[in-house]
Amino acid sequence: MKFRAKIVDTACLNHFTRVSNMIAKLAKTCTLRISPDKLNFVLSDKVANGGVSMWCELEQENFFSEFQMEGVSAENNEIYLELTSENLSRALKTAQNARALKIKLTNKHFPCLTISIELLSMSSSSRVVTHDIPVKVIPRKLWTDLQEPTVPDADVSIYLPVLKTMKSVVEKMKNISSHLIIEANLNGELNLKIETELVCVTTHFKDLGNPPLASENASQDRNSEQMAEVHIDIRKLLQFLAGQQVNPTKATCTDEKRHCS
Amino acid sequence: MCDERQSVFGKAIQALSRISDELWLDPSEKGLALRSVNSCRSAYGCVLFSPVFFQHYQWSTSVKMNDTDIILNLNCRLGMKSILPIFRCLNSLEKNVEKCKIFTRSDKCKVVIQFFCRHGIKKIHNVCFQESQPLQVIFQKNMCANTLVIQPRVLAEAVVLFTSSQEEVTLAVTPLKVCIKSSNEESTDLTNSVYSEMFVGPDEFDFFQVGIDTEITFCFKELKGVLIFSEAIHAPIAIHFDFPGKPMALSIDDMLLEANFILATLADEPSRASSPQTLCLSQKQKRSEPIHSNSKAGKNAASKVPEYISRKVELKRLYSDETPMNTSTLENCGSPLMKRANKDLTEVPESSGDISEVPESSVSDTEEVPGSPCLRKLREDTGT
Numbered sequence: 001m002k003f004r005a006k007i008v009d010t011a012c013l014n015h016f017t018r019v020s021n022m023i024a025k026l027a028k029t030c031t032l033r034i035s036p037d038k039l040n041f042v043l044s045d046k047v048a049n050g051g052v053s054m055w056c057e058l059e060q061e062n063f064f065s066e067f068q069m070e071g072v073s074a075e076n077n078e079i080y081l082e083l084t085s086e087n088l089s090r091a092l093k094t095a096q097n098a099r100a101l102k103i104k105l106t107n108k109h110f111p112c113l114t115i116s117i118e119l120l121s122m123s124s125s126s127r128v129v130t131h132d133i134p135v136k137v138i139p140r141k142l143w144t145d146l147q148e149p150t151v152p153d154a155d156v157s158i159y160l161p162v163l164k165t166m167k168s169v170v171e172k173m174k175n176i177s178s179h180l181i182i183e184a185n186l187n188g189e190l191n192l193k194i195e196t197e198l199v200c201v202t203t204h205f206k207d208l209g210n211p212p213l214a215s216e217n218a219s220q221d222r223n224s225e226q227m228a229e230v231h232i233d234i235r236k237l238l239q240f241l242a243g244q245q246v247n248p249t250k251a252t253c254t255d256e257k258r259h260c261s
Numbered sequence: 262m263c264d265e266r267q268s269v270f271g272k273a274i275q276a277l278s279r280i281s282d283e284l285w286l287d288p289s290e291k292g293l294a295l296r297s298v299n300s301c302r303s304a305y306g307c308v309l310f311s312p313v314f315f316q317h318y319q320w321s322t323s324v325k326m327n328d329t330d331i332i333l334n335l336n337c338r339l340g341m342k343s344i345l346p347i348f349r350c351l352n353s354l355e356k357n358v359e360k361c362k363i364f365t366r367s368d369k370c371k372v373v374i375q376f377f378c379r380h381g382i383k384k385i386h387n388v389c390f391q392e393s394q395p396l397q398v399i400f401q402k403n404m405c406a407n408t409l410v411i412q413p414r415v416l417a418e419a420v421v422l423f424t425s426s427q428e429e430v431t432l433a434v435t436p437l438k439v440c441i442k443s444s445n446e447e448s449t450d451l452t453n454s455v456y457s458e459m460f461v462g463p464d465e466f467d468f469f470q471v472g473i474d475t476e477i478t479f480c481f482k483e484l485k486g487v488l489i490f491s492e493a494i495h496a497p498i499a500i501h502f503d504f505p506g507k508p509m510a511l512s513i514d515d516m517l518l519e520a521n522f523i524l525a526t527l528a529d530e531p532s533r534a535s536s537p538q539t540l541c542l543s544q545k546q547k548r549s550e551p552i553h554s555n556s557k558a559g560k561n562a563a564s565k566v567p568e569y570i571s572r573k574v575e576l577k578r579l580y581s582d583e584t585p586m587n588t589s590t591l592e593n594c595g596s597p598l599m600k601r602a603n604k605d606l607t608e609v610p611e612s613s614g615d616i617s618e619v620p621e622s623s624v625s626d627t628e629e630v631p632g633s634p635c636l637r638k639l640r641e642d643t644g645t
Contacts, residue, residue, distance in 0.1 A: 087455045094422055112456075119418075121465060129422060132456040 001079055001137070003034055003105035006066040013101055016063055017092040019056065024089040026054060026239060031138065031146055032113075034069050034079040037061070042146045055148055072140060079105070080138035080146060083113065091115045091131040099126065111135050156228040158184040159209045166192070167241040169203050170234060176201065180234045183227040186210050191227070194234075266314060267361050271348035272493040273308040273520065278341045279486030280306045280522070285395035286337040286365075286372065288320045292518075297341075298396050303525035304483050305398045308490075314517040316360075337365065338393035339372065347374060347386050357382075365390075398523050402510050405501040406472030407434055413491040413498060415465055420488060422457040423481060429527070430484065432502070433476040438462060444478045444527075467497050477505050478527040487511045487522050494518070502526070 007013050023030050023041050033040040041056040060067045071077035095101050095117045102116040112132040119127040138146070160166060169192060173180060177194040184190045190205040277284055277297035281304070285296040292311040298304070312318035360377040370392070376384040402408075419441045423430060431444040442458035463469045491498045491513050502509035506528030513520040 084453070090424070091455065091457070108456075121462075127418075127459060127461055127465075129459045130457065131422070134453060134455070 001072055001105065002068065002070040003079060003103070004066070004068045005060070005064045005103045007063055007101045007103075008065045008099070010098075012063045013092075013095060013098060016058075017089070017095065019058065020085070020089040020092050023054075023056065024085040027085060029082055030085045032081045032083060032135075033146065034081070035071070036069060036077060039063075040148075053149065057148075076140060076143075078143075080143060081105075081111075081113065081135040082138055083133055083135040087131075087133045088113070088115075091133060094129055094131075095119075105135075106132070108132060111137055156184045156186055157211050158186075158188065158190055159211060161190065161205045161208055163241055167238070170238055170241060173201060173203075174234045174238060178234055179231050180237060181229050181231050183229040185227045189227075267348075267358060269494055269518075270310070270361075272490050273310075273518075274341075274345060274348045276486040276490035276520075276522075277306045277308065278345050279482055280304045282341045284339045284341055284344055285393070286339060286390070287395045290320065293318070293320075294395075296395050296397070304480065304522070305396070305524075306483075306486075306520070306522045307397070308518060308520040310518045311516075337372065337390040338395070339388055339390050343388045347388075400508065400510050400521070400523050402499075402501040402512060402521075405510070406503050407475065407501070408468060408470045409434070409439065409466050409500045410468035410497050411466050411500065413488055413495075415461065416488055416498060417492065419459050419461070420485060422459055424455075427481050429478050430481045431476055431478040432500075434471050435474045436463075436471045439466075468499070473504065475502070475504050477502050477509055479509060479524045483522065483524050484511070487513070487520075490520065 007016065019041070023043070027043045031040075031042040033042060037060055039058045039060055041054070041058075043054040069077075069079065071079055092101075092115070095115075097120050099118045099120050101118075102114075104114045104116070106112050106114045108114075111134070113135050115131045115133065117129040117131075119129060121127045170180065173192065173194045176199065177196050179194070181193040181195070182190070183193060188206065188208045188210055190208055191202050192205075193200070193202040273295055274284065277295055280297045281299040283297065285294075287294040287296060292309050292314070294307055294309045296305070296307045298306075312320075357378045358376045359379060362375040362377070363372065365372050370390055372388045372390055374386040374388065376386075378384060422441075423443055427443050429444040431442050433440040433442065439461045440458055441461070443454075443456050445454060445456070487498065494513065494515055496513050496515045499512045499514070500509065501512070505526055508523050508525050511522040511524065
């Protein structure tokens with residue numbers, strides 16, 4: 001198993017750092033999946049009652065100037081590593097003004113992801129910083145749990161409002177109730193609602209677009225005014241919103257009878 | 262004291278607070294010295310503020326005539342818990358306090374700190390102190406083979422690499438490069454901790470002299486304290502060190518103050534890994550006659566000259582003579598270097614006499630062999 005990659009562009013490095021910070025805020029350990037053309041961060045929190053799972057995909061060409069990998073075997077040309085997400089984000093934090101960043105899979109008594117950073121410094125000699133992050137190689141038999149989740153057929157799909165706004169709204173609601181109801185319809189309307197014995201608070205968002213639906217059949221039967229609703233744990237939603245550092249071009253919320261993604 | 266000076270004074274106290282819970286206030290004609298020693302005797306800090314630092318500095322000895330004509334100084338030991346909160350909020354200090362006055366009332370064993378704030382507000386803090394002879398470490402910085410002088414900014418960039426839970430770091434030098442890296446004890450879970458290292462080239466140092474290639478390991482927390490202080494006064498830090506086991510010095514020299522932090526380093530040899538050589542501190546009677554009450558007085562005459570103990574001597578920790586040595590005090594030591602010494606010392610008999618005697622007798626045998634400077638603790642009180 002081999003893996004070497006190099007980032008030289010500052011913007012790519014910053015973006016990669018932000019992705020890693022976002023992961024670090026969501027879960028303590030994450031899985032890194034390395035394949036010939038992409039890098040995936042997978043979190044699967046298999047809690048019975050409303051766990052958060054996340055799948056993040058990065059096209060390696062967009063980030064790395066050099067990328068070489070050799071998977072477990074020829075047929076299974078992938079590497080799955082488990083690591084503490086905070087270690088990676090902290091290591092990347094020191095790479096603020098780096099000239100180059102190299103990531104390698106190494107074996108120093110135990111498998112490590114070695115991050116080697118060449119820093120720009122005032123004087124002629126450059127500074128080299130190295131971090132060895134211990135990782136665990138995930139055996140092939142557990143790979144099936146970590147595959148890309150299929151986005152289920154949705155009743156309603158809607159583009160979210162600016163995440164910062166949504167985050168501040170949800171944060172205030174957290175103090176009142178622990179469950180949030182998200183309602184959305186095909187007319188571009190989204191409601192965030194909390195209900196307690198004493199009070200009921202609803203925030204309405206209008207004129208959000210709806211992405212084209214995958215399956216046409218479902219939508220034709222549906223009245224565009226009709227709201228689909230899901231109940232979710234506020235803290236989990238807040239965790240997701242708080243972690244967002246990457247400014248998305250679009251974020252969709254898909255309501256389906258059992259899942260919200 | 263005015264504005265930024267108060268902040269510098271406060272930062273000095275904060276840096277010393279990382280070493281221990283007690284602070285000695287030691288005024289003299291050279292200035293006001295603040296000293297701190299940790300309970301394991303593995304770290305010592307001293308910040309000497311010259312009289313010019315203060316707008317007004319007045320010091321007088323109280324000369325007490327007794328049998329031996331010893332001039333007694335203000336031996337003032339304060340609990341860090343009392344004094345640190347006073348100087349903790351430095352930002353508000355800078356904004357609100359116009360003048361700060363510190364004086365002692367030895368008749369009541371109190372140090373009075375007065376803050377004259379804006380709007381006519383006056384805050385007075387009375388801090389009780391205990392009479393206790395301050396300790397002082399004599400360390401020949403100039404005799405160290407390796408000296409590096411570095412700007413705090415560069416060191417700060419290195420310090421950022423390590424997590425706050427990192428206990429020890431290692432500094433490795435060769436004439437070509439310097440490396441600072443994380444150091445892990447055997448007991449830490451290596452599969453979970455990140456190892457980090459940073460190489461710095463010689464030209465990043467203001468002064469670079471490496472006589473011997475060496476690697477020294479010392480406590481990270483204390484380094485951070487010194488770094489914060491040096492950033493506050495914008496002065497470079499000088500690092501003096503030799504071989505592993507010999508204490509290292511971090512010093513900051515400014516026109517108005519001189520700060521020295523002496524830290525123990527981990528000894529290298531595997532046979533001695535469990536009993537790192539530590540600092541031994543003595544009370545240097547700089548202004549007085551040798552103490553006659555001490556049965557080891559014979560050696561006092563030599564106490565003014567720094568003594569060297571050869572590396573072959575197994576140094577155990579010397580304890581504060583106020584309490585008899587017991588192993589329970591060892592357990593409480595925070596410094597990781599000391600925890601390993603514990604294993605050794607539990608086998609040693611309880612009586613403190615044995616412990617302190619070991620190095621004494623060896624000192625008399627070995628003449629000034631170059632090695633780590635070691636200063637013996639001499640007892641002040643008569644109850645030997």
